Amino acid sequence: MNPGTLKQILLITDGCSNQGEDPVAMAALARESGITVNVIGVMEQDTIDEQGMKEIEGIAMSGGGVSQVVYAQSLSQTVQMVTRKAMTQTLQGVVNRELQQILGGSKTVEDLPPEQRGEVMEVVDELGETVKLEVLVLVDTSASMKHKLPTVKEALLDLSLSLNARSGNNQFGVFVFPGKKNDVEKLLDWTPHLESLTSIFPKLTTGGITPTGPAIREALTYFKKKRSLRGLLSRDDEQYFEESM
Amino acid sequence: MMNSTLKNLCRFVPGTIIIGKWHQNRYTILKELGSGANGIVYLAQFHNQKVAIKMSDNGMSITSEVNVLKSFAKVQGSSLGPSLIDVDDWVVKNHNISFYVMEYIAGPDFLSFISQKGKGWTEVLILQLLSDLHTLHEKGWVFGDLKPENLIVMGPPPRIRCIDVGGTTIQGRAIKEFTEFYDRGYWGLGSRKAEPTYDLFAVAMIIINTEYPKRFNKTSGGMNQLREQIRQKTALHKYERILTNALQGRYQSAQEMRMDLLNCMNSQTSPAQSSVTKRQTRPTVTQTRQAYRKKKGGWVETFLIIMVVSFLYFFYIYSQV
Numbered sequence: 404m405n406p407g408t409l410k411q412i413l414l415i416t417d418g419c420s421n422q423g424e425d426p427v428a429m430a431a432l433a434r435e436s437g438i439t440v441n442v443i444g445v446m447e448q449d450t451i452d453e454q455g456m457k458e459i460e461g462i463a464m465s466g467g468g469v470s471q472v473v474y475a476q477s478l479s480q481t482v483q484m485v486t487r488k489a490m491t492q493t494l495q496g497v498v499n500r501e502l503q504q505i506l507g508g509s510k511t512v513e514d515l516p517p518e519q520r521g522e523v524m525e526v527v528d529e530l531g532e533t534v535k536l537e538v539l540v541l542v543d544t545s546a547s548m549k550h551k552l553p554t555v556k557e558a559l560l561d562l563s564l565s566l567n568a569r570s571g572n573n574q575f576g577v578f579v580f581p582g583k584k585n586d587v588e589k590l591l592d593w594t595p596h597l598e599s600l601t602s603i604f605p606k607l608t609t610g611g612i613t614p615t616g617p618a619i620r621e622a623l624t625y626f627k628k629k630r631s632l633r634g635l636l637s638r639d640d641e642q643y644f645e646e647s648m
Numbered sequence: 649m650m651n652s653t654l655k656n657l658c659r660f661v662p663g664t665i666i667i668g669k670w671h672q673n674r675y676t677i678l679k680e681l682g683s684g685a686n687g688i689v690y691l692a693q694f695h696n697q698k699v700a701i702k703m704s705d706n707g708m709s710i711t712s713e714v715n716v717l718k719s720f721a722k723v724q725g726s727s728l729g730p731s732l733i734d735v736d737d738w739v740v741k742n743h744n745i746s747f748y749v750m751e752y753i754a755g756p757d758f759l760s761f762i763s764q765k766g767k768g769w770t771e772v773l774i775l776q777l778l779s780d781l782h783t784l785h786e787k788g789w790v791f792g793d794l795k796p797e798n799l800i801v802m803g804p805p806p807r808i809r810c811i812d813v814g815g816t817t818i819q820g821r822a823i824k825e826f827t828e829f830y831d832r833g834y835w836g837l838g839s840r841k842a843e844p845t846y847d848l849f850a851v852a853m854i855i856i857n858t859e860y861p862k863r864f865n866k867t868s869g870g871m872n873q874l875r876e877q878i879r880q881k882t883a884l885h886k887y888e889r890i891l892t893n894a895l896q897g898r899y900q901s902a903q904e905m906r907m908d909l910l911n912c913m914n915s916q917t918s919p920a921q922s923s924v925t926k927r928q929t930r931p932t933v934t935q936t937r938q939a940y941r942k943k944k945g946g947w948v949e950t951f952l953i954i955m956v957v958s959f960l961y962f963f964y965i966y967s968q969v
């Protein structure tokens with residue numbers, strides 16, 4: 404079974420967008436292009452406002468991903484958990500489609516008796532360990548996020564630690580919004596290691612606006628760029644993957 | 649940190665009756681035992697036995713844990729994890745809730761037990777835990793989310809048992825679930841690959857945890873901070889070497905760490921040393937501390953120190969009269 408490469412956008416924000424396209428629509432667009440959008444809402448001691456909460460859930464829902472609102476202190480554990488959960492969810496979807504072809508109709512894993520689910524789960528587990536993963540991290544650097552950024556950096560390094568324990572290949576990219584000149588700014592190009600963030604992150608300046616929608620749109624094009632660039636290379640890899648399954 | 653929707657979905661009052669869709673078994677909820685990232689666990693009545701039921705709206709995590717428990721069941725005469733009784737779905741309010749039924753392990757968790765029964769139990773329980781981990785590692789697993797909350801002491805006689813196999817991972821893969829304080833990756837002391845050394849790191853942190861029941865925050869991280877935390881607690885000094893070894897991944901197996909702990913305890917009960925440490929009257933505090941540091945010095949020194957200590961002791965008593 405070949406699920407190809409899993410593509411995820413990980414949005415880290417603390418509230419409401421206030422500029423450009425509707426982020427919920429942009430997330431739906433991402434989903435249509437086969438990219439999952441996960442959202443993590445970072446709270447202070449006070450709770451996040453209702454509207455922000457709604458937006459966070461809305462983006463993840465239409466982006467086919469997972470959302471979670473947390474206090475800054477527990478960010479690291481949440482980031483890796485959300486990413487993993489979304490991976491499993493996507494892989495389960497892939498496996499379900501495969502099952503439907505075999506069993507016919509609209510059967511999913513849940514329709515199987517519990518005794519038979521085990522083997523399906525083993526396949527999902529195995530895929531989760533070996534599948535190629537691309538995560539584009541979108542960090543909200545609007546003024547209110549300023550003092551949470553060191554924690555965000557820690558959480559991203561931690562994510563890289565978790566995912567690099569897998570045997571599958573990882574690629575990470577990091578965008579921040581708003582950027583210095585544009586709505587969105589690329590901070591880190593596709594790389595298997597996020598460690599290089601350490602030197603860049605503290606230099607960030609934070610602005611007032613929060614263009615979440617445009618940020619997601621920009622992130623989408625970035626996945627496409629990558630695909631066309633690496634077209635030849637990845638074809639080789641995929642062949643190998645198919646044979647090995 | 650479970651989703652609020654899941655929490656509400658799986659909240660049931662005592663007396664609720666669960667009937668499985670596939671096997672038609674009937675369980676009566678008695679009370680909630682606890683909840684966590686993956687679901688809620690209830691105590692329930694099944695015929696005339698008490699059982700624990702873990703339920704979640706995420707069928708995947710239930711199936712995954714069931715896989716682990718089934719594999720544990722194949723290990724003869726072992727007590728790895730609770731034994732599995734049933735797996736089923738329950739349709740309630742148009743929702744499908746997956747659940748599994750397991751042996752109810754009655755007893756306090758590790759830290760509560762130690763605080764009730766005394767620190768003297770730490771070694772016994774850790775030795776039991778290390779044997780279980782050894783078996784588990786031999787079978788190709790790593791427990792993963794090892795922490796005091798996931799260790800229940802049943803009995804009497806007291807016997808430690810691991811619950812919550814949500815983090816249990818096949819060796820060589822990425823650890824499925826962990827808790828920061830017990831995770832070597834968090835402290836910058838290793839990867840999150842499932843290896844026996846990963847669990848042994850957590851065992852060391854659990855021992856340290858007995859002296860810091862509220863845990864502590866990461867400051868500088870790494871060996872420097874952990875070594876310092878150990879040094880700050882006198883009760884941990886006797887384990888210092890073992891802890892440092894485990895924290896740095898120097899034990900190849902749980903068995904090796906277990907043997908080392910056993911040896912360390914046996915050497916501790918030698919009569920000469922206990923006679924030194926017992927004399928803790930006020931004027932001799934500095935003397936005993938020196939004696940502690942020079943533990944390896946041999947009999948002559950020990951003898952001299954006892955002489956000095958006794959002399960000062962008599963002198964002290966004399967001056968009181």
Ligand SMILES: Nc1ncnc2c1ncn2[C@@H]1O[C@H](COP(=O)(O)OP(=O)(O)OP(=O)(O)O)[C@@H](O)[C@H]1O
Nearest residue numbers: 681682683684685686687689700730751752753812
């Ligand atoms: N077999 C059992 N017997 C007795 N108590 C149990 C049993 N299983 C679970 N519990 C209780 O329920 C609590 C939650 O269970 P468990 O750890 O399996 O849930 P979880 O959702 O995986 O939590 P987390 O992953 O956050 O630790 C445990 O801390 C324990 O107190």
Ligand SMILES: [Mg+2]
Nearest residue numbers: 684797798812
């Ligand atoms: Mg638990």
